[in-house]
Amino acid sequence: MSVSPSDQPSPTTAARFRERLVPGPAAWCGALGLGVIVGVTLWPLSHVAGIVSAVLAAASTLGALIATAPVIEVADGELRAGRAHVALSLLGDVTPMLDAEAMRTALGPALDARAYVCLRAWARTGVQVQLADPMDPTPYWLVSTRRPAELAAALRA
Numbered sequence: 001m002s003v004s005p006s007d008q009p010s011p012t013t014a015a016r017f018r019e020r021l022v023p024g025p026a027a028w029c030g031a032l033g034l035g036v037i038v039g040v041t042l043w044p045l046s047h048v049a050g051i052v053s054a055v056l057a058a059a060s061t062l063g064a065l066i067a068t069a070p071v072i073e074v075a076d077g078e079l080r081a082g083r084a085h086v087a088l089s090l091l092g093d094v095t096p097m098l099d100a101e102a103m104r105t106a107l108g109p110a111l112d113a114r115a116y117v118c119l120r121a122w123a124r125t126g127v128q129v130q131l132a133d134p135m136d137p138t139p140y141w142l143v144s145t146r147r148p149a150e151l152a153a154a155l156r157a
Contacts (some may be wrong), residue, residue, distance in 0.1 A: 015075035017154035022069045024122040031061035074154040081118035081143045092130030094155045096148035100124040116141045127151050
């Protein structure tokens with residue numbers, strides 16, 4: 001089967017950056033630990049109920065963690081962080097925060113209450129993206145990512 005030029009993804013549709021902020025190993029262990037706690041709690045009542053409840057608690061917690069993990073993406077001329085999106089043409093300066101201390105400062109004493117924040121505790125680095133839209137009251141976006149240098153480069157390209 002031949003591929004015509006119209007079948008090829010155009011530069012505007014291909015994602016320049018994409019990351020799903022799924023939890024790290026500690027969160028997975030916490031979800032499994034919750035299942036164990038539920039199972040041990042119900043074990044004296046019924047062994048079957050304890051096992052079934054443990055599996056359901058762990059599985060539903062893991063499912064919720066995956067379902068609520070936001071996607072950070074630069075594609076189609078937009079930056080998407082979770083459900084929010086903004087045109088790349090409305091972005092200003094991009095500051096990657098390459099360590100946890102820089103991110104902690106940006107989220108603490110330096111945080112503007114009007115900023116849009118897409119944060120996940122298990123992604124300890126991120127980027128701060130200034131908005132150049134005078135009609136938008138949001139001064140900047142603060143977005144968690146495990147790959148801040150790559151996201152910053154995609155936003156600058």
